[in-house]
Amino acid sequence: MKHLSFVSAAALALVANTAFAETEITWWHAMGGKLGDTVNQIAADFNASQDEYTITPVFKGSYEETLTAGIAAFRAGEQPNIMQVFDAGAATVIGAKGATVPVQDLLEANGVEFDINDYISGVRYFYADADGKMIGMPFNSSSPIMYFNVDALAAAGVEAPKTWEEFETVTAPALVAAGYIPLAESHSPWIFVENFMSRHNLPFATNDNGYTGVDTQILVNSDELKMHWTNVKEWLDEGYFGWYGASWDDNQAPFEEGKVALWMGSSGSFGGLMQKDLPFEFSATYLPYWESITTEPTQTFIGGASLFAMAGQSDEENAATAAFFDYLTSPEVQYMWHRETGYVPITTAAYEMAKADGHYDRFPAAEVGIQQLSLASGENTKGYRLGFYVQIRDVMNREFGRILTGETSVDDAFATIETEANELLSRFAMTQG
Amino acid sequence: MKRAGFSTRWLPILLLLPQLSIILIFFYWPAAHAVKSSFYLQDPFGFGETFVGMKNYTSLLKSSAYLRSAQFTVIFTLLVTILSLSLALLLAVKADKVIKGAKAYRTLLMWVYAVAPPVAGVIGLVLFDQTWGPLKDFFGLFGWDFRLGVNYFDTAFAMVVVSVWKQLPVNFIFFLSGLQSIPKSVREAALIDNRSASGRFWDVTFPLLAPTAFFLLIINITYALFDTFGIIDTVVKGEPSNNPMTLVYRVYVDGFRGNDLGGSSAQSVVLMVLVLALTVFQFRMVERRIHYT
Known part of the structure; x- marks a missing residue:
């Protein structure tokens, strides 16, 4: 009986899948432990928020392992839709023009409004090209700060x-x-x-x-x-x-x-x-x-990593990726990510939302990273591409x-x-x- | 003498084909590929590449860091091989004489064999940890400020100890069975000729163990060169910094972590040549002096 119900549930799931024909995309990331739980939560929330797209996050190990796995997959034509790449790997992935679709182009092509000035200033240009076009979407952005033992x-x-x-x-x-x-x-x-x-x-x-x-x-x-x-x-x-x-x-x-x-x-x-x-x-x-x-x-400037849309995917899948990026950068999701992990919110709107919610009154230390990223800029403060x-x-x-x-x-x-x-x-x- | 043979020419080829194709696909083809990419500098995604000739090799020879790794690898391999062989031999000779509780004793010595290298590395990390490791406290008694991951020598020391510990059981098992296969009559004859136990060991037992020892020598050198990867990776926690690393670990660091395909291919080719030379040397120089029964 148990067996039968399992089969029928599987059959039902199959029917449900084909009935809606959701576009499925994959996201390779390097977020283990508690960070990984939060990533899975974001993906699940995105999947529940609409019924056109399904995103599947896959944990691929350390930053280096994720990048290497992504490169190997790309060469085999099996690349994921979204790959998380860390700061030190940015030159490799951005240098390989044709491996990724610049996130700014992807969003604009799919009718998502994009203004780089919505992003806080320390975050804005690290993963951009020389002309200031955003190539990778900053995701888990952090900055080095000094913690101290108050006692x-x-x-x-x-x-x-x-x-x-x-x-x-x-x-x-x-x-x-x-x-x-x-x-x-x-x-x-x-x-x-x-x-x-x-x-x-x-x-x-x-x-x-x-x-x-x-x-x-x-x-x-x-x-x-x-x-x-x-x-x-x-x-x-x-x-x-x-x-x-x-x-x-x-x-x-x-x-x-x-x-x-x-x-x-x-x-x-x-x-x-x-x-x-x-x-x-x-x-x-x-x-x-x-x-x-x-x-x-x-x-x-920021450390941490960003999300790259890999090239060679169908228009439908790219639309799904764009929709996910749109969701990810919404103030609510950014604030949730910031609150759970301590990574900085990447947009001014999300920062304002955290302020209005009293997050920094409760945890003043949580604001230090974003404040430091928003200090006066100079010609040498946007990052490096090496x-x-x-x-x-x-x-x-x-x-x-x-x-x-x-x-x-x-x-x-x-x-x-x-x-x-x-x-x-x-x-x-x-x-x- | 009658020569056995196949009636047709094609049957043996057909029977060999699976084996040959496995060797071709999984050994010669990747090896050829490594040789080819060692002459290029290549974008990891495969978009751009430049033919650089021998440049990947010359920059290895110019790199003091690479030469330091090479030097460490030689010392590490010698230490691990010599220590794990000699300690295992000592243990095997002693275990061979045990009569009561021999099985329990042998099992205790062998169980480490089942420990995977990365796990052995983790056990090493726990024992040698710079803040709460018990061995660090022990060394402190002798005034040795042991700091794993901070001091080059201390990290190298821990790597050698863990690698030797991990390899002991394999050597022990082989030496023990080697000892037990020496006929009793030979030992008894030796007992009449020579009263000194150590004299009997070196004149009679050890030469009879030579085939086993030679086989283990090769196994141990390849172990120290290649299979210690998991131990080293765990001990340096993926961040080699100023700590020592072997040449194989460097291939991984530059190739897999750093995506320098050309440079790490050149490093693999160097290792390939090294292993080839070692094998030829061993079989030519050493095998000649060994007599199999």
Whole structure:
């Protein structure tokens, strides 16, 4: 009997499917754990909101694994409709013209209103081309921010530092005296290079940070960055800074255990930290800047990932993709995503909705990321477009690890990063030939 | 002597065909493809490519990071092979003498064989963890500030220990069965000739074990070079940073994570040549001195 009802239910489902002939699209993403649950929720809500389209989200592993799986699928002609690509992979997927349909074109072709100025300014151009046309739809957008242990700062009698000078002379010594390791961070290339450049409005690479050409040279071997890293190494030696390897979690754990007072992570870490019920009160603020470099610090740009519409799909499926993007960028969905995960809302409308709902009165730290992304912009703050950037980050991580374990000097490390990064960039330029 | 043969010429070819086509499709074709792409720099999506000749190879030789990995791979392979073979041999010789509870003892030594490399890596991570690992506390007693993932040497140490631990049971099983297949009469004869146990071992038992040892040597070298991938991936948590990695892991890092198809193809070809050379060397130089019974 049970068996029979199962069969009839299956038959019914089959009939239902053919009766409506819904267009089915797939979405490959890299959001595991709680983030994955929220992604599935969004997809289910979209499917329930209308009966023309069905989207199926598929978890494909890490960001790198998702990109590689997408590339392999594209070469086999089996690509999904939507693929999530992370910041460091943007040059690869945008460089391959013909692999994706620019999201702006896709939306306009399907009659969805699109105005890039609806998006908040730190988000707007990271995944755009040199002319400012949006190619990838920003999805899980985050920015590095500085979390702090409120109890620790109170015990030391200091405020969260606004500048690195303040950190060095006031905050760190007081925190050490109070028995804390003052500072840790979870992603050196992202926080102490890419966003360091943006925060101080310094150029990161030639060709307008790589947006206007592929014959790009990296500009990391600069006095400002070397000064910063010389200090970071001194802080480590003096006990002002804790470094626990290149793994994200290994650097976050000491903050959660209450050993480290200031931790620089992602605005997207907020949801996870809230869930963990930490034994102390925490909040967040902007990344500090060097007053010796600038007195007018600028915004940071987004990390995280964006959604690309893969090319080679039928018009019906593209219409479904456009409808989903339209749904995804609606203020309600963006606010829900922001509230559940801590990733920033990507449109001004969603930000306003979160404000009006009192979300930031309840959780002031949740607003820091978006505020920092909305600070004054400069010519070097929209992001970067660098090929083989995954390997360039690997080179940076390697050399930073060697600086911090005393295997190399800051000067030698940055000379190595410059040489190897430029070699990788010129190799990437040849792949585009 | 009568020569057995097939009556038609086509039957043997037909019978060989499935095997040959598998080798062609799954080995020669991808290998040829790797050789070809090692001369190109290619957009991963397959839109653009540039023929670069030997450039992918020359930039490998110029890369200090690659050479560091190569150096590490050699040391790592030697350490893992020598340690896991010698420890397994020691354990097998001792286990061979156990009379009471021999089965339980042997099973305890063998069960690790069932552990998958990534799981072995995770167990290693738990034991060696830089904040709460018990082994880190143990090393602390001797004044060794052990920090996995931070210090190059410490991470390398953990990789070698976990890899050796994972490989011990395989070697143990083979050595033990090798020992048990040595005829009792030979051992008894040796006992009359030589009173020293170690002398008997090196003069009689070990040469008789040589075929097993030679086979295990090859197995262990390939294990250390290739099959430790899962352990290394777990220990470095996907972010090699300043930690050591083997050449095979580097192929993955550059090819699969970084989408540098040309560069990682060149790396695979280098590995292919290395394995080829190793195999030729082993069979030419070592096999000659081994006598199979």
